[in-house]
Amino acid sequence: MYNRQTSEVDRTEVFATTQWQLVLDCCEADSPVAEAALAELCKIYWRPIYFYIRRRGYGVEDAEDLTQDFFAHILSKQWLDRADPKRGKFRAFLLTSLKRFLVDANERAKRQKRGGSVAFIPFDEVTAELQYIAGERNQPSPEATFDAHWAASVVREALKRLGERYQSEGKESIFRALKPFLAGEVGMSTNQLANSLGLAASAVKTLLYRMRQRYGELLRDEVARTLTDPNDVDAEISYLCSIV
DSSP: OOOOOOSSOOGGGTTTSOHHHHHHHTTSTTSHHHHHHHHHHHHHHHHHHHHHHHHTTOOHHHHHHHHHHHHHHHTSHHHHHHOOGGGOOHHHHHHHHHHHHHHTHHHHHHHSOTTTTOOOSOOOHHHHHHHHHHHHTTOOSHHHHHHHHHHHHHHHHHHHHHHHHHHHTTOHHHHHHHHHHHHTOOOSOHHHHHHHHTOOHHHHHHHHHHHHHHHHHHHHHHHHTTOSOGGGHHHHHHHHHHHO
């Protein structure tokens, strides 16, 4: 797995490791750095790419193959030559690249087998399709589908890092108990939660406050990693929150 900081955001390094850097690391031909960088990109972003392709009218198997193909395309010199951080938002650049990629999809299929005989992503077809069907009800366009699943990927990554932080502190059980309050899946009151944990309600409220604070910092960091200008973070978070 790509080496990443899993504690709260270090203010001096917020913009040191961006998703643009992952792309540039893919340039390291046949190196462990390139392999790890590509694996990280696939893990985080395959969902918005796959669901966008499905929304464009491709069937399940074709969408899976084209998603694999797109990540193989990322390794090509032609694509990497265009991967300039000065282009701004990584989200917008990736979507534009995906659109161009699909324009030529039929021609590429004539020249070589889709997927390039390399599987970057271990698809769970059932889970992916259930997520696709559930998410399509409120999305008016393929672009909206891409952005919605992009936002979900950012949130998912921030939550993962938050869980890793609590695990490193030996507080994994606390994280599991409090996580539903972050995800909007609360099935009990804070008083009920306090009773289940054997803590005072005031202590639980303090734990929730700290968790939300940590989560907010990690979410900002995840968004910042997709941008080149720190002044764009608030606007990007506002947009992503509006489409989730």
